[in-house]
Amino acid sequence: MLVNESNLKYKLEDVYILSTGVFYFFEEFIVSEINEGVHFNWETAQEVIELALNHYGRDAKISYISNRVYSYSIEAQDWLKFFKSRHNLRTFAVVTYSKSGLINVMMEKIFFKSRIKTFENLHDAADWVAQYHPTVRTNTMVL
Template sequence: MKFEDSEYFEHLKPHVIKMSFGTFYLCDLFFVSELNEGIHFDWDKIQAVISELFKYYGEDSRIGYIPNRVNSYSVNPHYWARVDKQYNIIAASAIVYYSYSNAINAEIEERFYKKPMKLCNNLNEAISWMLDLEVLKRN
């Protein structure tokens, strides 16, 4: 299910950023990515997204990340550690997968990620988990 089609879209009223390689929905505590079919989410693309996140949330923010894998794409799992080391903006992640191959890729990425991560088979599960995380709750 695409984020725009979920019950949360109207309720959370995200700031939407459309880039040539995908769409990003920026909510208060987390953001959702829906990358285009067949792209390779390389370091240059990740840096472009991080730049937008800093503009919207601020450089000292800690947010959640939900990659909603409605399409098939590739990403180097080592980028998780690099994003943490260089930017430290993502506090937790919930990967939503819709196919067996996406689930396998998510399991591989989970091994490289040192912060809270949940593998989810639907968007509602991922968003509910994010909303309940103490690490994302603000005073």
């Protein structure tokens, strides 16, 4: 399910449509929908990281939901560059809709320094992430 087809109850602050995908910035978490066929790596992630730092501030502890509705590739070992650059996430959730998607997450877990939680639907992922952010308000999202 795409974010714009959902009725997430969390406060949407901004939407960024980039060449790599669409990034929804909620109060304290981001939901990404990477475009079909994209190879997402450290270089392509830089634009999103800068947007997040400018939006939330450099010291913010945000969460990230990867809503994997399309087929694309990830440079899993680039998570090491993310952490080496002293970036951090409060939580990381992956919504996957296929068995091959679960296998890809298992590969990512090798390089990701924290826990990755997988979900079969976007609403459950957003609810899980929100529980780690006590200031998140539940307002109906309107797209």
